[in-house]
Amino acid sequence: MLALALKSLRNRFATGALTALTIALSVALVLGVQRIRSETRESFASTVSGTDLIVGARSSPVGLLLYAVFHLGDATNNVSWQTYTEVAAWPDVAWSVPISLGDSHRGFRVMGTTGDFFAHYRYGARHALEFAAGKPFDDVYDAVLGAEVARRLGYALGTEIVLTHGTGRIGFADHKDKPFRVVGILARTGTPVDATVAVSLAGIEAIHVDWQSGTRIPGAAVSAEQARHMDLTPKTITAFLLGLKSRIATFGVQREIDDYEAEPLTAILPGVALQQLWELVGVAESALLLISVLVVLVGLAGMVTALLTTLAERRREMAILRALGAHPRLVFGLLVLEAGLLTFAGEIAGLALMYAALAAARGAVMDRFGLALALSPPSPLEAALLGAVLVAGVLAGAVPALLAYRRALADGLTLRV
Amino acid sequence: MSPAPAAERTPAAPAMPAVRFDDVGFAWRGQPRLLDIGELTIARGERVFVQGASGSGKSTLLGLIGGVLLPQAGRVEVLGTDLAALGASRRDRFRADHVGFVFQQFNLLPYLSARDNVLLACRFSLPRRRAAQVAGGAAAAADRLLAALGLEPSRFAGRPAAELSVGQQQRVAVARALIGDPELLVADEPTSALDADARAAFLELLFRECARARTTVVFVSHDPGLATLFDRTVRLAEINRAQRANMD
Numbered sequence: 001m002l003a004l005a006l007k008s009l010r011n012r013f014a015t016g017a018l019t020a021l022t023i024a025l026s027v028a029l030v031l032g033v034q035r036i037r038s039e040t041r042e043s044f045a046s047t048v049s050g051t052d053l054i055v056g057a058r059s060s061p062v063g064l065l066l067y068a069v070f071h072l073g074d075a076t077n078n079v080s081w082q083t084y085t086e087v088a089a090w091p092d093v094a095w096s097v098p099i100s101l102g103d104s105h106r107g108f109r110v111m112g113t114t115g116d117f118f119a120h121y122r123y124g125a126r127h128a129l130e131f132a133a134g135k136p137f138d139d140v141y142d143a144v145l146g147a148e149v150a151r152r153l154g155y156a157l158g159t160e161i162v163l164t165h166g167t168g169r170i171g172f173a174d175h176k177d178k179p180f181r182v183v184g185i186l187a188r189t190g191t192p193v194d195a196t197v198a199v200s201l202a203g204i205e206a207i208h209v210d211w212q213s214g215t216r217i218p219g220a221a222v223s224a225e226q227a228r229h230m231d232l233t234p235k236t237i238t239a240f241l242l243g244l245k246s247r248i249a250t251f252g253v254q255r256e257i258d259d260y261e262a263e264p265l266t267a268i269l270p271g272v273a274l275q276q277l278w279e280l281v282g283v284a285e286s287a288l289l290l291i292s293v294l295v296v297l298v299g300l301a302g303m304v305t306a307l308l309t310t311l312a313e314r315r316r317e318m319a320i321l322r323a324l325g326a327h328p329r330l331v332f333g334l335l336v337l338e339a340g341l342l343t344f345a346g347e348i349a350g351l352a353l354m355y356a357a358l359a360a361a362r363g364a365v366m367d368r369f370g371l372a373l374a375l376s377p378p379s380p381l382e383a384a385l386l387g388a389v390l391v392a393g394v395l396a397g398a399v400p401a402l403l404a405y406r407r408a409l410a411d412g413l414t415l416r417v
Numbered sequence: 418m419s420p421a422p423a424a425e426r427t428p429a430a431p432a433m434p435a436v437r438f439d440d441v442g443f444a445w446r447g448q449p450r451l452l453d454i455g456e457l458t459i460a461r462g463e464r465v466f467v468q469g470a471s472g473s474g475k476s477t478l479l480g481l482i483g484g485v486l487l488p489q490a491g492r493v494e495v496l497g498t499d500l501a502a503l504g505a506s507r508r509d510r511f512r513a514d515h516v517g518f519v520f521q522q523f524n525l526l527p528y529l530s531a532r533d534n535v536l537l538a539c540r541f542s543l544p545r546r547r548a549a550q551v552a553g554g555a556a557a558a559a560d561r562l563l564a565a566l567g568l569e570p571s572r573f574a575g576r577p578a579a580e581l582s583v584g585q586q587q588r589v590a591v592a593r594a595l596i597g598d599p600e601l602l603v604a605d606e607p608t609s610a611l612d613a614d615a616r617a618a619f620l621e622l623l624f625r626e627c628a629r630a631r632t633t634v635v636f637v638s639h640d641p642g643l644a645t646l647f648d649r650t651v652r653l654a655e656i657n658r659a660q661r662a663n664m665d
Contacts, residue, residue: 011528316523322485323520324593325513325541327506 001330005337008317012310016342019306023346026299027389028353030292031382035358037285038379039371043124044278047191048241048270050122052250055079055087055257056239058264062280065273068099068239070192071109075101078236083263087242092253095120095243100204100234103163103175108149110163110197112204112234118144120243123191124372133157134184137200140228143180144198147188157182161197163207175207178224190371202232242267296389300396303342307335307400318404332398332405339397343390351378351386433497435459435601435633436482442490442659443477451477453659454491457651459635461600464624466644467637469653475637478653479603482635483516484508496600513542517594517632521606524590525578531585532574535559535593545597555596562592566622583610584619591623598630606638620646 009016048054048069056064057077066072081098088096097120100112118129118136134157137144145155155161159182165173180199188194206227210217222230244250250269257267318331355375362373378386438457444450451474459465469475480486481493484500485508493500496515500508517538525534539546539555549558560570566588568574578586587607594602604623608616620643627634636647644650 007528008526317526320524320526321537322509323483323512323518324538325509325511327509 001333001337005334005341008314008334009338009341012313015306015310019303020342020346020349022299022302023343023389023393024349024353026292026296027347027350027386028357029295030385030389031350031354031378032357033288033292034382034385035354035373036371037288038381039373041278041285043190043371045271045274046124047274048122049124050120050126050243051241051270052244052247053242053254053257053267054239054270054273055242055265055267058266061266061268061273062277064239064266064268065270065277067101069270071101071111071196075238078238079240079265080236080263081234083260083265084237084240086262087257087260088240090253090256092244092246092249093242094245097121097241098201098234098237099239099241100201100236101238103165103204103207105149105161105163105197106153108146108153108195108197110199110204112199112201112237114201117198120241121193123189123193127189129189129193130187132185132187134182137183137198137203139181139183140200140202140206140232141178141180141224142183142200142203144184144186145182146186146194146196146198148194149197150182150185155182155185157185163197163199165207165211177221178207178227188367190366190369201234201237205232205234206230296392299346300343300389300392303339303393304396304399307339307397308403311400311404314404315407318407328405332401335401335404336394336397339401340390340394343393343397346393347386347389433461433494435461435463435496436635437494438481438491439494440491441481441488441493443474443481443486443488445477450659452481452488452657454478454656455658457656459633461633462631464627464634464648465636466647466650467635467653468639468641468644468650469637469657470639473653474657474659475639475653476605479518479605479635479637482601482603483512483518485512510542513538514544515599516601516603517596517599519587519590519594519602519604519607522583522586522610524593524607525581525586527579528577530575530577531563531568531581531589532556532559532570534578534589535562535596538593538596542597545599548597558596559592562596562626563589565626566592567618568592584615587611587619588622591619591626595626595630595632599632601633601635602627604634604636606640607636608638608643609640616643617646 054064054068056068057075057079059076063073063076067075084096084098087093095116097113097117099117101109103110115136121129123129132147132150134144143161149155160179161182162179163175165175180203186193206224209227209230210222242253244253254267254269257265314335321331322328358373358375362375365371365373436457436459438454440456441452441454442450443452467475467478477486481488482495484493484495484503487501495511498511500511503511525531526537529537536555536559539549546555549555552558552561560574563570563574568585568588573581573585578589581589587610590607594604602623608619611619624634624646626632634647636643637653
């Protein structure tokens with residue numbers, strides 16, 4: 001029966017191939033969308049990994065995550081340096097990285113931090129930050145660029161940049177008197193780090209020594225060189241990342257921070273907060289999946305049409321088989337089998353197409369979006385999706401098959417061609 | 418010398434006539450009665466020519482003999498078996514085992530070779546497969562039949578049916594109807610697409626092969642010119658009371 005179905009299909013190769021191609025394209029599309037969707041979610045969920053707690057002034061968890069990690073919006077309040085040093089010294093704390101935000105460079109956020117940031121910040125599957133060129137900052141006026149900053153602004157090592165007070169794109173308040181020099185460019189990560197200019201906390205202090213409440217103190221200009229010799233220990237920072245010695249201690253430390261007496265603080269688990277944030281933006285991804293499911297339906301409808309158009313031609317085939325003693329069930333089975341074979345062939349071709357496209361695009365996608373598209377075998381979800389498409393294909397084939405079955409019964413042995 | 422054990426074929430009493438119609442009435446759904454045949458008996462081994470104009474119910478008659486159609490009234494017996502008494506699947510099997518069909522045209526699956534088309538008949542019938550195997554293997558039996566019908570196997574057996582001429586296709590169809598020695602061959606205007614010379618040659622080959630296996634032949638056509646070649650001629654208009662009534 002399989003041989004018969006295959007030979008019959010080969011006879012109608014062009015129609016069959018087109019039908020399979022339609023299905024292949026829909027399958028490739030739905031799987032591709034699914035892949036990008038899950039990789040995006042994956043990459044998003046692991047924007048920060050290896051960090052046990054993020055601590056900032058008392059605020060909502062998502063708000064803290066947004067400004068501390070995604071550099072969106074501003075902190076409602078700062079954390080005092082004293083609090084930071086005290087918490088960092090707690091016995092459960094393995095490492096800590098302070099973050100100071102508030103300045104920008106041509107639209108990109110500037111983040112004051114310490115060299116520990118490069119040592120402890122992890123993203124994705126515990127990837128450490130890597131330098132595409134140069135090294136971490138060392139001097140007060142050294143800057144390290146994220147990959148996107150360097151690419152968009154065309155900066156290289158040694159470029160001098162001027163930071164802007166505040167986060168506006170056009171600054172009336174440039175820190176022109178204290179330019180920074182690019183000493184390092186990070187490799188792409190697909191996280192907000194790519195769009196960040198990192199400088200030392202001392203650098204942030206230095207450009208603000210002659211400022212107060214957001215404006216320059218008139219007549220109190222301090223030169224870059226003079227600033228070097230001043231005390232550049234910050235008074236406040238925006239937030240800090242904590243790594244604990246044991247993850248078991250996470251909730252205990254979180255509670256202690258939330259109950260911290262000297263200052264109202266909030267500590268969040270990055271994974272949990274990222275999950276909450278994803279749920280906010282997840283509607284778009286559901287819409288995307290819905291669209292690709294519709295594409296598959298269109299593909300299947302195309303297959304039903306193709307099968308129906310060959311039906312007239314195949315009545316003759318069916319009548320011959322009937323005359324030879326074939327039960328109408330066989331006629332039904334042949335058509336359903338054909339639909340199944342076409343869907344299956346379409347799925348195989350679709351998978352091949354998807355992997356080919358993935359292999360071709362993954363380099364560019366990594367460079368452009370920092371999204372690591374793995375050439376992994378189909379996930380259980382994808383396998384289930386393929387199974388569902390196959391079932392849908394067989395069901396779609398059952399419609400013309402049922403018609404053929406009834407006609408085969410009604411036609412008798414006459415071929416009204 | 419006994420043939421294949423009788424139990425293997427769906428039952429067919431040898432002493433019974435090949436075909437017997439008894440007060441058979443048939444109408445297509447929603448239409449007036451097309452056939453009303455009081456009595457028609459075709460003996461085993463007989464070659465009967467059924468003549469009737471187009472639309473007179475010839476094909477319907479064949480459908481009734483093949484058990485694809487069931488009469489609304491009366492009884493159709495083929496080889497002594499009341500077809501209506503069998504279930505749908507048994508009827509299909511009965512047809513596969515005992516009846517070979519040759520149609521006007523479009524007999525073959527175009528994408529199968531001539532030999533595979535012939536072997537298709539064995540595919541649906543175990544007894545016919547067995548019978549062909551006794552004759553030296555199904556493929557050999559197919560080739561022998563093709564050769565006997567003037568289609569040299571080395572040239573034609575492997576060719577896709579679509580590449581054969583109409584006359585060649587009809588001979589392949591005869592080979593398929595006869596492989597595994599079914600008791601009854603039913604032909605529905607198989608020569609209508611052939612010219613006069615080819616028609617005579619075709620019938621000669623058909624009869625020779627049918628005589629060899631003592632196959633009963635029921636041959637329907639509108640063309641009275643062929644009647645002389647048969648043992649007996651039945652005019653559908655004469656035996657069909659429905660048609661007589663319509664005409665009156």
